[in-house]
Amino acid sequence: MIKVNELNIPTLDDLNFTNSKVMVRVDINSPVDVKNGKLLDDSRIRAHVDTIRELVNKGNSVVLISHQGRPGDNDFTDLSEHSRLLQKYLDLEVEFVDDVMGPYARERIKNMKSGSVILLDNIRFVSEELIEASPLQHSRSFLVKRLSPLFQGYVNDAFATSHRSQASLVGFPLVLRSSAGRVMEREVSALAKVFNEEDSPKIFIMGGGKVLDSLRIIENLVKRRLADRILTGGLIAELFAVAKGLDLGKENLQVLEKVGVLGLVTRARKLLLSGAPVEIPVDFKVEREGKVYEEPANKVNGVIKDIGSATVGIYSSFIRDAKTIVMRGPMGIIEDERFRESSKILLRNSMESPGYLIIGGGHMISLLGGDVNVSSSKMHVSTGGGALLLFLAGEKLPALEALDISAREVLKK
Template sequence: MTRTAPLSPFPILDDAELAGKRVLIRVDLNVPMDGDKIADATRIDRILPNLQEISAKGAKVIILSHLGRPKGREERYSLRPVVGELSARLGRPVAFAADCVGPEAEKAVEALKNGEYLLLENTRFHAGEEKNDEAFLDRLAALGDVYVNDAFSCAHRAHASTEGLARRLPSFAGRSMQVELEILTNLLSHPVRPVMAIVGGAKVSTKLELLGNLMRRVDILVIGGGMANTFLAAQGKKIGKSLCEMDLADVARKIMADAATEDCEIVLPVDAVVAQKFAAGAPSRVVPIDEVGDEDMILDIGPTSAARVEMLIEKARTLVWNGPFGAFEISPFDAGTNAIAKVAARFTKSGQLESIAGGGDTIAALNKSDAAKDFTYISTAGGAFLEWLEGKELPGVEALRVNSRRR
């Protein structure tokens, strides 16, 4: 039941003439590494169709990305180990240049034939990347004729390769960027109601803007994880030794009052799984939320709370999810998140629900429960996904929009 609309504010590949052109394509190859091995190739898989399409259209495919947060040139952050995996998944050779600007990059680009692939070294090896420096941009832009941004996950950064190039070259959204923008735009602008949001994670302070924006847009806002403890404490509930931001109790009370004004139902746990030690196999028990002991830590929602959320999901037609309900990394504190994820996946698979999830912990939790594959869309973006849901403008997206107006 995924609904997509024409992406008129953003130029897409359908609008581009690529044959014979040098195409600089920004992707996100910031993949988790285990030594020199790729631990998770999800981000590589996402960009393959886009790379293959550009190659098939007869362009010279010049791939830009960062890896990690190097301070200058640090070989442990080199993109060289990614070449083999990228080549294997494309089924074609991928050349590599040991720099992203300068003589080595220029020589490698010059050697490219139409349809061939080249991966340039980590853009963050140069300070000019994160500074969006004009001199660095000059050198980067000189390598291409066209720019394609297929890295939504980096679109909240105003860096040279994510925002600056869109101001220098004819620019287009890549296919995975296009899909992400279409889905998220529809989610916020034209959702099928009722709309339900699940927001979890550790801290209210990191998601204040998200909560404020969502309460104006959704019908039901479920708060879980450590965040829920702050709201419970704000209601006068005892939470023992649970993670909590007591200094934000007044903020939590205001959020609940504002939600009532916006006709948004806020859902908090009514029971919890508690333990006196956060460790695998630690003795735990389920208690009503009013019976949390002084030495207890709330580490997951209880079965009654999970059943209530599952019932709400059954009635919802759109779900957006960011953040787990409990300490999902350790059993038995993963039970609430797992149960709810499976219900959301089942209703999505049956066509009853449109479900969108994003954020690193959320993806890990949904993968752990084997539910991610059945969600309508899983965003690999973390910060960009959150900032979009918060209603913020993303520099990488806005640069494409401005470029579209110029054309």
């Protein structure tokens, strides 16, 4: 059982499904080439192999459910190609059923043999899955009422969609013995460190261009006193620099105004005045007339593209003393090779430090090259996306709450 944010999340170790029929909610939603309909990346498919194989090896018959895209979008397709890739990585037959809850799907599920695997079609072909509602409401949906009697258990392995309150994520745990899968378990176990006082000091490295999202996260970290230091880079650093009264120059103010950041200065200033442990760069790398210069933060002449070397040194000293490091977003414009170095150095120092590192996906993953070797027991790369963002911002994740309800109400029956 994993305890996180006052929730108790059962794992496969707690329920130990054997010789049962188990529904597994996976997230194999993948980018699609709109020209030919082929999947461009199968990393999410590969991520669930451990959970599925473990269940199969214990004699369970496994039915997988997932979504792909949204109705009306170019990537809204069936799951036939996903099933072929799953079969490749599992190295066992995966039957694709082009139905979700109709008579054909239910008949195929009823006739499954021990150790077999079925992938039902895109769960969003069912209109109920597009509705956001409470777990109780979804437990009474046609989807849950038609499918749940066919199963002895439910496993949610789809952390990346755990911020959705949809039938396949929150309805089944109220009527079936339910647990987190191994992907979900790894995500939740890693993020539990954010709330564990014993895993301090905690350093949060916040960068990238999603300023409002980052500001919401920082506000929650400060409110709940979860962070010992918040190291800023990217546009969020520029926002706090302006809030502190630093003159970043006309060009950078125009950039901030263009992306709608200047309206957030008051919120950032309020955090600084409250004593929030927000660290602002002491220098920046700027581009001026096509050349790169380093400028002190109080005398910027050029367009800011990265944090400077002095700031990298200061941030690295904080990282060396941390027990938990959460890195979300790069420090500079990493699409340009000239402004990747600071992010790479901080990432490398975080990986080599004694602390546990959580990488918030996105652009930071692209910096993970083969030049640094690190034990997976010391690092977690989150696949969470929106779920991770909302988790760090203090929002509730409905799928986790549903598993907690299941632990309290269903497992005791």
